[in-house]
Amino acid sequence: MDASFHRRKDKVVVIMGATGSGKSRLSIDLATLFPTSEIINSDKMQVYRGLDITTNKIPTAQRRGVPHHLLGDVDTDHYGEFSPADFRHHAADLIADITRRKNLPIVVGGSNSFVHALLVQNFDPHSHSNVFQQQQEEALISSELRYRCCFLWVDIAFPVLSQYLRDRVDDMLDSGMVDELAQFFDPDAARRTGFGIRKAIGVPEFDRFFNKYPPSMGQGGDDPLRERAYEEAVKAIKDNTCELAERQIGKIERLKRAGWDLRRIDATEAFRMVLTSGSSNGSGVWERQVLEPSVKIVKRFLME
Numbered sequence: 428m429d430a431s432f433h434r435r436k437d438k439v440v441v442i443m444g445a446t447g448s449g450k451s452r453l454s455i456d457l458a459t460l461f462p463t464s465e466i467i468n469s470d471k472m473q474v475y476r477g478l479d480i481t482t483n484k485i486p487t488a489q490r491r492g493v494p495h496h497l498l499g500d501v502d503t504d505h506y507g508e509f510s511p512a513d514f515r516h517h518a519a520d521l522i523a524d525i526t527r528r529k530n531l532p533i534v535v536g537g538s539n540s541f542v543h544a545l546l547v548q549n550f551d552p553h554s555h556s557n558v559f560q561q562q563q564e565e566a567l568i569s570s571e572l573r574y575r576c577c578f579l580w581v582d583i584a585f586p587v588l589s590q591y592l593r594d595r596v597d598d599m600l601d602s603g604m605v606d607e608l609a610q611f612f613d614p615d616a617a618r619r620t621g622f623g624i625r626k627a628i629g630v631p632e633f634d635r636f637f638n639k640y641p642p643s644m645g646q647g648g649d650d651p652l653r654e655r656a657y658e659e660a661v662k663a664i665k666d667n668t669c670e671l672a673e674r675q676i677g678k679i680e681r682l683k684r685a686g687w688d689l690r691r692i693d694a695t696e697a698f699r700m701v702l703t704s705g706s707s708n709g710s711g712v713w714e715r716q717v718l719e720p721s722v723k724i725v726k727r728f729l730m731e
């Protein structure tokens with residue numbers, strides 16, 4: 428019999444949640460407390476190089492020295508689209524390597540199709556694109572996993588999350604998102620085919636704006652039409668981000684119904700605090716409501 432049959436499956440911590448729900452913060456906090464941790468990004472836009480503000484990649488300074496993998500590594504122009512099958516292949520190699528070095532892999536990101544592709548025992552790239560479609564639910568989501576997984580699902584009441592996400596877009600704009608998108612803008616429509624990183628929320632919305640008001644035109648003074656087009660692009664980004672979050676939560680709920688043992692951590696209070704006082708730092712709410720329960724769950728998992 429194949430020797431691998433008797434081998435225990437590798438352990439993986441998986442942090443799930445909608446965009447903006449604090450997964451990166453939790454992953455760094457956990458990695459600081461479990462210092463052998465290494466993070467594998469599972470956000471399908473953050474795997475690509477570029478657009479760091481637009482795709483919300485965690486800045487290097489906030490990584491606190493924790494190794495990150497598949498974060499900004501893939502060049503769309505050379506590689507093309509990084510598919511769920513690619514993710515399964517590369518992330519599995521990383522998990523094997525991290526485990527061999529006796530470290531702990533933590534998979535973090537909002538792309539549930541990537542997470543599903545990586546974890547299921549039997550992966551079929553052809554049916555995978557339908558895996559989250561309503562009518563296919565029972566048939567295609569598999570609960571047979573090839574790793575021992577500890578799932579943490581950071582959840583936030585949707586009205587609080589959507590307000591937070593709208594505010595976050597304003598913060599991203601203040602941090603230079605429009606300049607980043609302007610540098611990325613390609614006036615050659617034929618090359619703007621909408622694959623890879625070009626699908627990131629912000630790119631199509633601002634491509635429409637830059638088509639009318641190319642970056643080379645400069646700020647354009649007080650032109651009210653330009654102002655309105657800009658506001659429309661910003662509103663579209665906010666709406667699309669909230670829709671993405673809603674879809675992601677729907678997918679997570681389906682995985683749970685399909686038998687994935689997701690441990691839900693409610694981060695609503697910590698986010699409410701950010702909305703009312705600008706930060707949850709210093710209040711201890713994040714530590715009490717999100718970090719401490721997560722640490723307990725991970726500790727127990729590592730002892731099993």
Ligand code: ATP
Pocket residue numbers: 446470471472473481482483537538539540541559626627628629671674675678
């Ligand atoms: P799908 O089944 O739609 O592929 P998924 O779970 O595989 O969903 P998501 O992470 O939900 O993947 O991403 C779907 C789309 O949401 C992306 O194609 C992109 O337009 C947008 N998106 C996702 N993550 C980001 C991000 N970090 N920055 C900007 N846009 C993003």
